[in-house]
Amino acid sequence: MPPRAKRKLGYNWRARQSLSETSDRSSKKEGEGEDPNALFLPPKPKKSLKVTGEATSKRKRLGCKQKKRLLKILEAKEKKTKRAEVLTELSSLSLPSSQHSFLLPSTSLSSSRPQAGPLGSMAHCGSEGSEVSGWRVRRRRRKRRQLRAEKGAWSPHKVTSHLEVVGDEDEEEEEEVQMIEMEVEEAEGEGPEGEEEEVEEEKVKEERTVTGEEANVAVETGVRERRVAVFVQLKRPGDVQEVRAQLPVVAEEGRIMESVSGSPVTVLCGETGSGKTTQLPQFLYEHGYTLPNGPCGGGMIGVTEPRRVAAVSMSHRVAYEMGLSQRQVSYQIRYEGNATEDTVIKFMTDGVLLREIEQDLLLQRYSVVVVDEAHERSVFTDILLGLLSRIIPLREKSGRPLKLVVMSATLRVEDFTKNPLLFPSPPPTLSVESRQFPVTVHFSRRTPTSYVREAYLKTCKIHKRLPPGHLLVFLTGQREVLRLCRALRGTFPCTQSTGEEREEGGRRERRRRKSRGDVDLDKYPLLPEVGRTECEDEEGEEEDKETDWKAEVSAHDRQLPMLVLPLYSLLPPERQAEVFRPVPEGVRLCVVATNVAETSITIPHVKYVVDTGKVKRRYYDKVTGISTFRVEWVSQASANQRAGRAGRTQPGHCYRLYSSAVFQNLLSQFSQPEICSRPVDDLVLQMKALGIERVAHFPFPTPPSPEALQAAEMVLEGLGALSSDGRLTDLGRTMSRFPVSPRYGKMLAVGHQYNCLPYVISLVAALSVKVSVVEIFV
Numbered sequence: 194m195p196p197r198a199k200r201k202l203g204y205n206w207r208a209r210q211s212l213s214e215t216s217d218r219s220s221k222k223e224g225e226g227e228d229p230n231a232l233f234l235p236p237k238p239k240k241s242l243k244v245t246g247e248a249t250s251k252r253k254r255l256g257c258k259q260k261k262r263l264l265k266i267l268e269a270k271e272k273k274t275k276r277a278e279v280l281t282e283l284s285s286l287s288l289p290s291s292q293h294s295f296l297l298p299s300t301s302l303s304s305s306r307p308q309a310g311p312l313g314s315m316a317h318c319g320s321e322g323s324e325v326s327g328w329r330v331r332r333r334r335r336k337r338r339q340l341r342a343e344k345g346a347w348s349p350h351k352v353t354s355h356l357e358v359v360g361d362e363d364e365e366e367e368e369e370v371q372m373i374e375m376e377v378e379e380a381e382g383e384g385p386e387g388e389e390e391e392v393e394e395e396k397v398k399e400e401r402t403v404t405g406e407e408a409n410v411a412v413e414t415g416v417r418e419r420r421v422a423v424f425v426q427l428k429r430p431g432d433v434q435e436v437r438a439q440l441p442v443v444a445e446e447g448r449i450m451e452s453v454s455g456s457p458v459t460v461l462c463g464e465t466g467s468g469k470t471t472q473l474p475q476f477l478y479e480h481g482y483t484l485p486n487g488p489c490g491g492g493m494i495g496v497t498e499p500r501r502v503a504a505v506s507m508s509h510r511v512a513y514e515m516g517l518s519q520r521q522v523s524y525q526i527r528y529e530g531n532a533t534e535d536t537v538i539k540f541m542t543d544g545v546l547l548r549e550i551e552q553d554l555l556l557q558r559y560s561v562v563v564v565d566e567a568h569e570r571s572v573f574t575d576i577l578l579g580l581l582s583r584i585i586p587l588r589e590k591s592g593r594p595l596k597l598v599v600m601s602a603t604l605r606v607e608d609f610t611k612n613p614l615l616f617p618s619p620p621p622t623l624s625v626e627s628r629q630f631p632v633t634v635h636f637s638r639r640t641p642t643s644y645v646r647e648a649y650l651k652t653c654k655i656h657k658r659l660p661p662g663h664l665l666v667f668l669t670g671q672r673e674v675l676r677l678c679r680a681l682r683g684t685f686p687c688t689q690s691t692g693e694e695r696e697e698g699g700r701r702e703r704r705r706r707k708s709r710g711d712v713d714l715d716k717y718p719l720l721p722e723v724g725r726t727e728c729e730d731e732e733g734e735e736e737d738k739e740t741d742w743k744a745e746v747s748a749h750d751r752q753l754p755m756l757v758l759p760l761y762s763l764l765p766p767e768r769q770a771e772v773f774r775p776v777p778e779g780v781r782l783c784v785v786a787t788n789v790a791e792t793s794i795t796i797p798h799v800k801y802v803v804d805t806g807k808v809k810r811r812y813y814d815k816v817t818g819i820s821t822f823r824v825e826w827v828s829q830a831s832a833n834q835r836a837g838r839a840g841r842t843q844p845g846h847c848y849r850l851y852s853s854a855v856f857q858n859l860l861s862q863f864s865q866p867e868i869c870s871r872p873v874d875d876l877v878l879q880m881k882a883l884g885i886e887r888v889a890h891f892p893f894p895t896p897p898s899p900e901a902l903q904a905a906e907m908v909l910e911g912l913g914a915l916s917s918d919g920r921l922t923d924l925g926r927t928m929s930r931f932p933v934s935p936r937y938g939k940m941l942a943v944g945h946q947y948n949c950l951p952y953v954i955s956l957v958a959a960l961s962v963k964v965s966v967v968e969i970f971v
């Protein structure tokens with residue numbers, strides 16, 4: 194064919210030609226003039242498409258659109274009949290009006306009931322832990338998913354567009370009808386026995402999620418097993434219900450518990466007074482974290498506080514709020530505690546938990562550890578967080594996970610959240626911004642040098658002029674506290690009876706004095722009258738005597754009853770507890786405290802706070818190795834914490850005895866972590882005893898300087914606690930068991946060797962406490 198003619202034949206003429214040839218060949222009978230080199234054999238027609246020649250010629254094929262329309266009509270018809278059937282069935286199953294009261298609006302769920310976590314839906318338990326409801330909701334959701342999965346296998350929507358699936362109302366409707374239909378069928382057939390079966394089935398699934406390898410497989414394949422969340426009912430006192438309902442944290446319960454359930458570590462930031470310390474342990478308890486069939490397989494909820502007074506007072510408050518006994522909500526501080534085998538929530542100081550880690554490395558007795566007031570950055574809190582960051586993955590592997598909640602009153606949590614050494618994947622951070630009651634802050638026009646005197650004058654003024662409400666004054670140390678207490682009592686002698694408790698306290702004290710033996714301590718003044726000013730001069734910031742302080746107080750003012758109580762860390766616990774007891778009607782309570790009252794605690798009815806803005810801090814001289822105490826400005830964060838003590842049970846006022854310029858310019862935003870300003874030899878010894886060989890590699894939230902670590906290792910080597918290659922010696926192990934500094938630890942160990950232990954104990958006791966004589970009768 195000439196090339197021109199070829200072009201005229203049109204596009205792909207060769208292919209079309211061969212097709213016609215092929216069809217010619219196929220029309221020939223078998224064996225009749227077959228081309229042995231046939232390039233193409235027509236495929237055998239599919240079975241499903243095989244139709245008789247007659248039928249094809251008679252039936253008219255439907256178009257695509259017509260088919261669709263026909264299908265729709267059929268579906269609609271089917272739906273209609275189903276709907277009618279279901280409605281009749283449902284009307285026979287409708288809830289009797291007597292049970293309507295059990296229904297709750299969904300809006301009330303966030304505050305009164307826990308919400309479903311991301312890993313599953315919710316079931317409610319009585320206090321015994323038996324599951325009674327929630328099955329219907331779960332079943333319904335599961336069936337919805339089943340239905341979707343089944344449809345997903347064939348649905349053309351799935352291939353074409355996701356939006357189509359989401360937006361198809363008919364589809365949804367149909368699902369709903371089918372679900373209802375299935376439920377009705379099951380309700381007819383199963384009854385309550387069927388419910389139990391469902392719950393059992395889910396329990397098995399729940400167990401499967403936590404068993405080692407399978408859990409890993411589930412994570413790897415992206416399959417998330419469903420868990421039953423458990424809810425334990427509490428009988429709270431009526432007044433507590435009211436207070437709770439107003440706490441900002443309670444409104445966030447669902448969000449907080451979702452995060453705890455979905456992540457091994459959660460950081461919770463909440464303003465002071467938002468309800469973190471009192472409410473979080475309750476949320477965890479209500480969500481079954483202490484139950485063997487709970488999310489972590491049972492165990493205690495441990496809450497650590499940096500201060501003993503906070504641990505004790507919070508355990509009392511939380512027990513009261515939950516309507517449980519002190520056997521169940523207990524505390525443990527150094528040398529003292531009321532924990533029992535029934536304890537489910539334990540408040541303790543962070544040092545106590547560190548000691549427990551020495552005995553039980555994986556903290557098997559706990560299901561959740563809550564580290565409260567992490568912003569204070571006490572050295573024990575930091576070490577604890579470092580250790581917990583290593584314990585959590587080990588517990589995860591063991592099949593009984595441990596949850597950690599880090600609570601902070603400030604938003605400065607980057608040291609925890611953005612520290613890949615500590616937590617390789619950043620933990621979720623939740624913040625509760627609001628507080629319950631407003632606090633008005635008043636700054637002084639000028640900043641006085643004699644802040645104790647100024648605190649005295651301000652307290653007198655408030656007591657004379659301002660409406661009822663208790664007072665809390667912040668000073669730096671025990672001696673200052675006692676001094677101001679004396680001055681205030683001299684000015685406002687509390688003539689009224691201060692309650693049976695105080696009388697009982699006095700009786701107890703007298704009995705105790707009697708039982709001490711023949712020596713009448715009353716004959717010996719506790720502080721020599723002459724030497725008193727000398728002692729006070731040691732504090733370095735006050736030179737005038739309290740008798741020189743002149744407050745303008747009339748004879749009438751002196752009649753105003755005021756009960757003045759001290760609060761500092763060395764005060765015996767029963768004396769500390771006095772500040773939380775109710776005072777008689779018409780008496781104003783004035784608590785003079787050190788910074789132990791700065792965080793966590795709530796002294797009921799405190800309306801006024803007087804803040805001197807000062808704190809006593811320990812300073813460590815890296816060159817000489819000597820620690821000294823200095824009175825300094827607090828940080829802005831601490832000042833805000835102090836102010837927060839006024840707005841706990843009512844709106845309050847905070848009087849700062851310094852100007853706003855001082856606040857802005859001289860106060861640092863946050864306090865320095867304690868680990869950066871103290872010797873770390875005792876810490877290094879404890880860590881070596883825990884088996885941490887390379888302390889420099891430990892995941893500290895803020896690591897101490899390499900020089901401080903080096904100096905500590907040198908001291909320990911010199912004491913014989915470490916060998917030259919940095920390993921713990923037998924002597925070092927013995928020393929680490931004593932809760933005193935390594936030097937005193939060695940004294941005790943050697944004293945035992947040389948048979949003079951009783952003398953050495955007296956010496957160490959006298960050297961290791963800051964104040965060896967406690968002034969009781971203030």
Ligand SMILES: Nc1ncnc2c1ncn2[C@@H]1O[C@H](COP(=O)(O)OP(=O)(O)OP(=O)(O)O)[C@@H](O)[C@H]1O
Pocket residue numbers: 436440463464465466467468469470471472510602629792793794795796797837840841842
């Ligand atoms: N002993 C108590 N008596 C009366 N009310 C209390 C007591 N303890 C706590 N509350 C109430 O519970 C509220 C929340 O206290 P909680 O200690 O849980 O707050 P928080 O957020 O932990 O504050 P902070 O960061 O200061 O510790 C208080 O504001 C107060 O209304």
